[in-house]
Amino acid sequence: MIFDCPSCKTQNRVPVARVTSRAHCGKCKTALTPPDRPLAIHSEAEFEELIREAQVPVVVDFWADWCGPCHAVAPELEALARTKAKDAIVAKVDTEALPNIAGRFGIRSIPTMILFREQREAKRVSGAMTAQAIASNLAL
Structure with missing residues (x-):
């Protein structure tokens, strides 16, 4: 990174x-x-490295630029990244730019946030919500 x-x-x-x-x-x-803002993922290799090597939980926001709710949740993800900077990494995957990653995880609606722990999907939530609700629903 x-x-x-x-x-x-x-x-x-x-x-x-x-x-x-x-x-x-x-x-x-x-x-x-530590990163106090969401990290933009630019390639499949970068995504793989992040999930494989991260020493803390990783929250990945699957989003698209045309998605209104994705824009609504963006400031909440910024807040989540600030409050969890030492305990978790928040990353963003543009489903239009990286459709293979979105397809691999069966992303059907956006925004969808997936929590990865120890290289595996631990939990997911979909829809626009507050940073507190994201953290609570993902058990961060």
Whole structure:
């Protein structure tokens, strides 16, 4: 995963296994904090790496740009990512850009959020809801 250094703005590649631990910028050595916003997934390989290597639970939001409820839930996912930054990773998969991933998990309605624990689907919920409801329904 690529993270911008908060100090010098250098892009740093951080292995998924270290995303929630204290990684440091390769240039200025500033601590890179755990992600406090949803991570956009750009490829199947990136998705696979995230699910396989994450040391904490991963909440994946399956969404599409044309979906009104997906836009409504986006700020709630931002809030969830902020409150769970050290305990979970929130990621987003655009079902239009990555239809193979959506198909593999049988996504029939969006937004659908799936919780992955130890490389397996643990729970899923669909529909727009608050960050608190997402966390509660997924047992985060």
